[in-house]
Amino acid sequence: MLRKAGGTVLCVMSGLLTGLAASGQSLPNLYPFPNASGLLETNNAGNGPIDLTGPFFQSLGTNGRSCFTCHRPAQGWGISADEVKTRFEMTQGKDPIFRANDGSNCDHNIDTSDVGGRRKAYSLLIDRGLIRVALPAPQTAEFQVVGVMNPYGCSDTVTLSMYRRPLPSTNLRFLSTAMWDGRESSTQTGTQKITFATNPTDLLADFAHQSVDATNGHAQGSTPLTPQQQQAIVNFEMALTTAQAVDYRAGALNTNGATGGPVTLALQTMPAFFVGINDPLGGNPHLIPFTPAIFNLFDAWLNTHSHGDDGHDYGDDPSGQRASIARGQVLFNSKPIQITNVAGLNDDLNLAVLPGTCGTCHDSPNVGNHSVSAPLNIGVGDLTSPLDVSYLPVITLQNKTTHEIKTTTDPGRALITGLWKDVGRLKGPILRGLASRAPYFHNGSADSLSDVVEFYNKRFNIGFTPQEKKDLITFLSAL
Ligand code: HEC
Numbered sequence: 001m002l003r004k005a006g007g008t009v010l011c012v013m014s015g016l017l018t019g020l021a022a023s024g025q026s027l028p029n030l031y032p033f034p035n036a037s038g039l040l041e042t043n044n045a046g047n048g049p050i051d052l053t054g055p056f057f058q059s060l061g062t063n064g065r066s067c068f069t070c071h072r073p074a075q076g077w078g079i080s081a082d083e084v085k086t087r088f089e090m091t092q093g094k095d096p097i098f099r100a101n102d103g104s105n106c107d108h109n110i111d112t113s114d115v116g117g118r119r120k121a122y123s124l125l126i127d128r129g130l131i132r133v134a135l136p137a138p139q140t141a142e143f144q145v146v147g148v149m150n151p152y153g154c155s156d157t158v159t160l161s162m163y164r165r166p167l168p169s170t171n172l173r174f175l176s177t178a179m180w181d182g183r184e185s186s187t188q189t190g191t192q193k194i195t196f197a198t199n200p201t202d203l204l205a206d207f208a209h210q211s212v213d214a215t216n217g218h219a220q221g222s223t224p225l226t227p228q229q230q231q232a233i234v235n236f237e238m239a240l241t242t243a244q245a246v247d248y249r250a251g252a253l254n255t256n257g258a259t260g261g262p263v264t265l266a267l268q269t270m271p272a273f274f275v276g277i278n279d280p281l282g283g284n285p286h287l288i289p290f291t292p293a294i295f296n297l298f299d300a301w302l303n304t305h306s307h308g309d310d311g312h313d314y315g316d317d318p319s320g321q322r323a324s325i326a327r328g329q330v331l332f333n334s335k336p337i338q339i340t341n342v343a344g345l346n347d348d349l350n351l352a353v354l355p356g357t358c359g360t361c362h363d364s365p366n367v368g369n370h371s372v373s374a375p376l377n378i379g380v381g382d383l384t385s386p387l388d389v390s391y392l393p394v395i396t397l398q399n400k401t402t403h404e405i406k407t408t409t410d411p412g413r414a415l416i417t418g419l420w421k422d423v424g425r426l427k428g429p430i431l432r433g434l435a436s437r438a439p440y441f442h443n444g445s446a447d448s449l450s451d452v453v454e455f456y457n458k459r460f461n462i463g464f465t466p467q468e469k470k471d472l473i474t475f476l477s478a479l
């Protein structure tokens with residue numbers, strides 16, 4: 001019910017915003033966009049309105065798309081499947097996001113001549129908000145592609161088709177790697193690895209390069225962006241800080257001592273972000289030890305009360321939502337997880353079991369991505385994932401030396417480095433603004449935050465109680 005109501009408002013909102021962009025206007029700073037659990041806001045550096053006329057919003061390629069086609073402020077600067085569905089219905093599948101180069105399940109042997117055909121051709125985009133990312137396996141790779149079973153026809157073994165969720169084009173200054181597979185921060189693609197010593201120059205260069213690739217790829221551009229256009233896009237993106245600002249039941253997320261919402265995130269100085277800030281493997285350049293207390297936004301809400309001694313509902317938290325958010329934060333920071341079979345951790349450290357928490361991998365303070373580049377395979381794209389991945393292709397790889405076989409739905413980082421050990425490794429994304437951009441994980445296999453929590457519960461046998469699941473979801477929805 002809530003979800004439905006949210007959808008209607010969202011649809012009006014995105015219509016409004018398209019109108020704004022078309023008429024060359026701007027978005028007031030901290031404009032509140034509703035989602036199912038509350039309101040999401042973006043803070044623009046300098047607190048001025050967000051200009052909707054720059055190159056980010058312009059069609060700079062040949063297929064009518066702009067960055068804004070896939071990076072929408074109302075969806076945390078990504079897209080949600082619900083919003084894409086609405087866009088499909090409103091335009092009968094003619095909005096520029098529905099383009100066959102990478103919006104459709106496959107780019108050939110599809111019929112997009114009528115709305116039924118388009119519904120079928122764009123089903124992964126409509127149902128899960130997925131974009132087809134086509135990448136070749138490097139010739140020099142330690143492995144070869146020996147088979148692809150793609151349910152949509154794109155079974156080419158030279159260029160592989162993966163299906164990935166757009167990452168948010170906001171909160172960029174907290175990133176330690178660009179793109180799911182880090183390809184825009186790799187010497188392999190002519191970009192730079194993001195390091196403590198070279199930040200933020202490396203980050204800015206990576207996103208300038210990324211803007212060119214996005215225009216040439218997604219927007220099928222024929223002329224590269226000028227340095228001025230690249231700079232304008234990078235400046236625009238770097239100024240944005242996005243977070244959930246209001247929870248319908250808890251109220252403003254920065255009241256009564258709490259420090260949620262985008263304004264505090266933008267001002268976050270204690271601790272300020274730097275590459276390696278809270279790396280659990282000792283990557284902090286100042287040698288400051290890791291703290292598992294990743295989030296402290298809702299510490300002050302731990303002792304809120306919803307019931308008086310007489311049992312009546314009153315106090316500063318009548319719905320009990322603030323206390324639930326605060327308990328969820330404690331779980332994120334401290335619930336023990338026995339980490340096993342995670343490529344990038346257990347293999348590299350040669351540890352069968354690594355005792356940890358959510359924050360072992362989501363370690364950047366109050367942001368939740370990894371503070372150094374650390375591609376991991378937690379099993380989201382494996383055929384053994386506890387979530388349904390049957391809608392994805394099965395890609396079979398063979399090690400050229402050992403002849404060992406691996407099957408995956410997305411080779412991830414291995415397509416960039418060519419390394420066998422990198423198969424299936426991807427970055428852990430920023431965990432802010434989650435409520436606005438379902439589904440989750442790189443392949444959209446978690447429809448909801450509840451599915452995310454179920455994934456972890458099953459994958460690592462965590463043993464969350466029903467109450468703990470509820471609290472953790474409530475907390476994640478308030479980020
Ligand atoms: C057709 C949809 C689409 C369009 C248009 C598009 N993007 Fe993206 N964007 C994506 C997808 C999908 C990803 C993730 C792909 C991956 O990692 O393999 C992404 C990733 C990104 C990221 C990486 C964020 C991170 O956490 O690493 C940035 C920044 C970004 N896009 C900016 C842009 C800009 C700037 C433009 C316009 C020049 C643009 N995008 C156009 C779909 C799109």
Ligand code: HEC
Binds near residue numbers: 358359377428
């Ligand atoms: C072993 C490392 C690890 C642990 C432990 C871990 N995560 Fe993750 N998390 C990741 C990686 C890597 C991804 C990206 C995976 C993908 O999409 O393939 C991710 C993705 C996510 C996402 C999806 C974000 C998005 O934008 O789609 C959420 C939400 C999340 N994690 C929450 C949690 C919570 C809550 C816990 C604790 C119960 C947790 N994680 C524990 C590594 C980890």
